[in-house]
Amino acid sequence: MKQLVVLRRQPWRENDWLLDVFSATTGRQSVVCSSRLMPDYYRLYAADWRDEQDWPRLTVLQQTEHWPLLNEHWICAAYVNELLLRFLPDREPLPLLWQQYQHTLHAFAEQHYPAPWLRLFETVLLQQVGYGISWQQDALGLPIVPNARYAMDGQQGWQRVQDQTSGYLGEWILAWAKGNSRRPELWRMARDVLRTVIDARLDRPLVSRDFLI
Amino acid sequence: MSSAREYQALVRALDQLPGIGPQAALRCARWLLQQPQNSLLEALQAAQRLQQCPRCRRYWQPQPQVEFCCNSDLGHADLLVVVYDDDVEAYRQQGYRGRFFILHGLLSPMQGIGPKQLRLSELVTVLQREPVARIGLCLPSDVEAQTTAYYIRQLIQRAELPIQPDVMDVDTTAGELPWPI
Numbered sequence: 590m591k592q593l594v595v596l597r598r599q600p601w602r603e604n605d606w607l608l609d610v611f612s613a614t615t616g617r618q619s620v621v622c623s624s625r626l627m628p629d630y631y632r633l634y635a636a637d638w639r640d641e642q643d644w645p646r647l648t649v650l651q652q653t654e655h656w657p658l659l660n661e662h663w664i665c666a667a668y669v670n671e672l673l674l675r676f677l678p679d680r681e682p683l684p685l686l687w688q689q690y691q692h693t694l695h696a697f698a699e700q701h702y703p704a705p706w707l708r709l710f711e712t713v714l715l716q717q718v719g720y721g722i723s724w725q726q727d728a729l730g731l732p733i734v735p736n737a738r739y740a741m742d743g744q745q746g747w748q749r750v751q752d753q754t755s756g757y758l759g760e761w762i763l764a765w766a767k768g769n770s771r772r773p774e775l776w777r778m779a780r781d782v783l784r785t786v787i788d789a790r791l792d793r794p795l796v797s798r799d800f801l802i
Numbered sequence: 803m804s805s806a807r808e809y810q811a812l813v814r815a816l817d818q819l820p821g822i823g824p825q826a827a828l829r830c831a832r833w834l835l836q837q838p839q840n841s842l843l844e845a846l847q848a849a850q851r852l853q854q855c856p857r858c859r860r861y862w863q864p865q866p867q868v869e870f871c872c873n874s875d876l877g878h879a880d881l882l883v884v885v886y887d888d889d890v891e892a893y894r895q896q897g898y899r900g901r902f903f904i905l906h907g908l909l910s911p912m913q914g915i916g917p918k919q920l921r922l923s924e925l926v927t928v929l930q931r932e933p934v935a936r937i938g939l940c941l942p943s944d945v946e947a948q949t950t951a952y953y954i955r956q957l958i959q960r961a962e963l964p965i966q967p968d969v970m971d972v973d974t975t976a977g978e979l980p981w982p983i
Binding site: 596597598599600601602607609629630631658660661663664667668670671674795796797799800 | 820821909910911912913914915916917918919944945948949952953
C-alpha cells in the first residue's frame with residue numbers, strides 16, 4: 590500500500606475521476622478512480638493502484654488520517670495544494686516535502702498561526718524542486734554584508750543595490766538565516782522574498798492568492 | 803505538413819473542457835467535424851444567445867426593455883446562493899419564491915477557479931443595490947464548497963453588510979430550504 594493525498598480531482602468519464610495525487614513513494618502522479626472510491630482533500634490515504642492503458646486505476650483506498658480545517662486554514666491549505674500542483678515534477682519522490690506537507694496540514698488542523706508554517710513549507714518546497722534561496726550569499730556567490738542593501742531577483746538570487754531606500758538590509762537577511770524569528774519585519778521580508786521567487790518560477794499567478802481578501 | 807490552424811484551434815478549445823485531455827480532444831474534434839454542419843451551428847448559436855442575468859446570473863436570453871430575468875422576485879427579502887443554474891428549479895419546486903444568486907461553480911485553486919473567475923464580488927454589488935433580510939448558502943459538503951462559503955462570509959463581512967449567511971449543506975439536507983417558507 591502507498592500513502593497519498595489528493596491534490597486535484599477532475600471529472601473524467603461518466604463514473605470516473607482523474608486525480609492528481611502526491612504520494613510518499615512516487616511523488617506526484619495522475620491516477621483514475623471510480624466515483625465510488627472518490628477521496629477528499631486534506632486527508633491521508635493508504636492506497637493501491639494497477640496499471641491501465643491511460644493512467645493507473647485506484648483499486649484500494651483507506652483513509653488513515655483527516656486534517657479537519659476551519660476558516661483561514663482552508664485558504665492556507667488550498668494555497669499549499671496549489672503550490673504542489675504548480676511545482677511538483679511528475680513521478681519524482683520528494684520525501685522531505687512529503688513529510689513537511691503532513692506537518693503543515695497537521696498544524697492547520699490544530700489551528701496554529703499559519704504564517705510560520707507557510708514560510709517553512711514554501712522554503713522546503715523551493716529547496717526540494719531546485720529553486721532554494723541562499724540567505725547567506727548574493728547572486729554572485731559573495732557573502733551578504735550586514736550594512737549593505739539587497740533586492741531579491743526571483744531567478745538569480747540576492748542582488749546588491751545602491752539605493753538606500755529599496756531592498757532589505759543585509760543584517761535582516763543574515764538574521765533570518767540564523768533563525769531569528771522574533772522580529773516581525775523579518776517575517777514580512779521572508780513572505781515577500783519567498784513570494785518573489787515563487788512568482789518568478791510560475792508562468793501564471795497563483796489563484797489562491799486571490800482568496801486573501 | 804501541419805494541421806490547419808483552425809483545426810488546431812478547435813482541438814485546443816476542446817482540450818479546455820473538463821475531463822478532456824489532448825487525446826480525447828483530438829477524438830472529439832474528429833467526431834464533431836463529421837456531424838452535419840447545421841446541428842453544430844445551432845448549438846453554438848444557442849450558446850451565444852444565452853447570457854447571465856445581471857442580478858441572479860441565471861442563463862437567459864435578454865429581451866428589449868427587460869433589465870433582469872427575475873423582475874418578479876424584486877423586493878423579496880430572501881436570497882438563496884446556489885452553485886448551478888439547474889439548482890434554481892429544484893428550490894422553486896419546493897415552493898421557494900425568493901431571489902437567487904448562482905455561483906456557476908465553486909472556488910478551487912487546484913482547478914484554476916478563484917474569486918475572479920466566479921466573479922464573486924458581484925454578489926456584494928447585488929446585496930448593496932438590493933439588500934435582503936436573509937441569505938442562504940446552499941452548497942454541498944465538500945472542501946471546495948466549504949472554502950467558498952468561508953470566502954463569501956468574509957466578503958460580506960468586509961463589505962460591512964449587516965447580514966450573515968446561513969450555510970446549508972445540501973448533501974445532508976437533501977436540498978431542503980434553509981428556512982421555513
